[in-house]
Amino acid sequence: MFAVVLFFLAISMAAVPLKAADSVNLIKKTDVTDVISKANVGIKKTDVTDVISKANARIQTPLIYGDIAPSKSRNADPCTATGCKWPKSESYVYVPVQISPLYTQEERNVILRGLLSFHTSTCIRFVWKNVTHQDFVYFYSGTGCWSSLGRQGGLQVVSLMKNGCLYHSTVQHEVSHALGFHHEQVRSDRDSYVQVLPENIIPGNEKNFDKVQTNNLGTPYDFNSVMHYNKYGFSKNGQPTLLSKANPSLDFGRATSMSANDIARINKLYGC
Numbered sequence: 001m002f003a004v005v006l007f008f009l010a011i012s013m014a015a016v017p018l019k020a021a022d023s024v025n026l027i028k029k030t031d032v033t034d035v036i037s038k039a040n041v042g043i044k045k046t047d048v049t050d051v052i053s054k055a056n057a058r059i060q061t062p063l064i065y066g067d068i069a070p071s072k073s074r075n076a077d078p079c080t081a082t083g084c085k086w087p088k089s090e091s092y093v094y095v096p097v098q099i100s101p102l103y104t105q106e107e108r109n110v111i112l113r114g115l116l117s118f119h120t121s122t123c124i125r126f127v128w129k130n131v132t133h134q135d136f137v138y139f140y141s142g143t144g145c146w147s148s149l150g151r152q153g154g155l156q157v158v159s160l161m162k163n164g165c166l167y168h169s170t171v172q173h174e175v176s177h178a179l180g181f182h183h184e185q186v187r188s189d190r191d192s193y194v195q196v197l198p199e200n201i202i203p204g205n206e207k208n209f210d211k212v213q214t215n216n217l218g219t220p221y222d223f224n225s226v227m228h229y230n231k232y233g234f235s236k237n238g239q240p241t242l243l244s245k246a247n248p249s250l251d252f253g254r255a256t257s258m259s260a261n262d263i264a265r266i267n268k269l270y271g272c
C-alpha cells in the first residue's frame with residue numbers, strides 16, 4: 001500500500017505542468033489577435049463548423065460525427081459512464097500531452113493558449129507527457145481537425161491541421177472531445193431545441209446528426225456552445241441543415257471560445 005502511495009506521489013511530482021512561463025512566452029512572442037487576424041485574412045467566417053468542415057472536406061480518415069475519430073475499443077457514445085474520463089488526482093485532472101515538433105512556434109502557441117484556457121476555468125491540468133504516463137494526447141497536423149471522444153488508453157491523437165485548424169475555438173472544440181464531450185446538436189434533448197433538415201445534408205453525412213444519449217450534466221441546451229455546429233453545417237446546397245425550433249431565423253454555432261455552459265459541464269463532469 002505504501003509503495004503504491006509512493007508511486008503515485010512520484011508520478012504527481014514528476015508531472016510537469018504547462019507553466020505560466022509558456023503563456024508568458026506566447027504572449028510576448030505572438031500577439032494572439034495578430035495571429036488569428038493574419039490567419040483569417042480571406043476567410044469570411046471562422047466559426048468552428050466552417051473551420052472544421054473546410055479542413056475535413058477531403059479527408060480520408062474515417063470519421064464519425066464530422067470530426068470524431070472512431071474509438072479504438074468502445075462505442076463513441078457518452079463514454080463518461082464507462083471509463084473514458086481522465087482520472088482525477090486530489091483536486092486536479094492531469095492530462096498528459098505532447099505537441100508535434102513540426103508545428104511552428106506560432107502554431108504551437110495557438111495550441112498552448114487553447115490548453116491553458118482550460119487551466120483558468122476548470123480543474124483540468126495539461127502536463128507534458130513523461131515516461132510514467134501511459135495515456136496521453138498527441139497534437140499533430142493530420143488531415144483535418146478531429147479527435148477521439150474521451151480517454152482512449154495509450155496514445156491518442158488530436159489532429160489540428162496547419163493552415164486550417166489552428167484557431168482558439170477549434171483547439172477548445174477538439175480538446176473538449178478528448179475530454180469526453182459530444183456535439184451540442186446531437187445531445188439527447190436536442191429535439192426540443194433544433195430541427196434537423198436532412199434534405200439539405202451532403203449525402204453520406206446524415207449520421208453526423210444522429211442523436212446521442214448524452215449526459216447533459218444539468219446544463220441547458222446552448223446554441224453558443226463551442227461544441228455546436230452552425231445552421232449550415234454539412235449543407236449540400238447552402239440551405240440550413242439545422243434550425244432553432246423557437247426561432248427559425250436564429251443564427252447560431254458561431255462561438256469563438258467556450259461558453260459558460262461548456263466550462264460548467266467540464267467542471268461538473270470532472271467534479272472540479
Ligand SMILES: [Zn+2]
Nearest residue numbers: 067068173177
Ligand atoms: Zn467536433
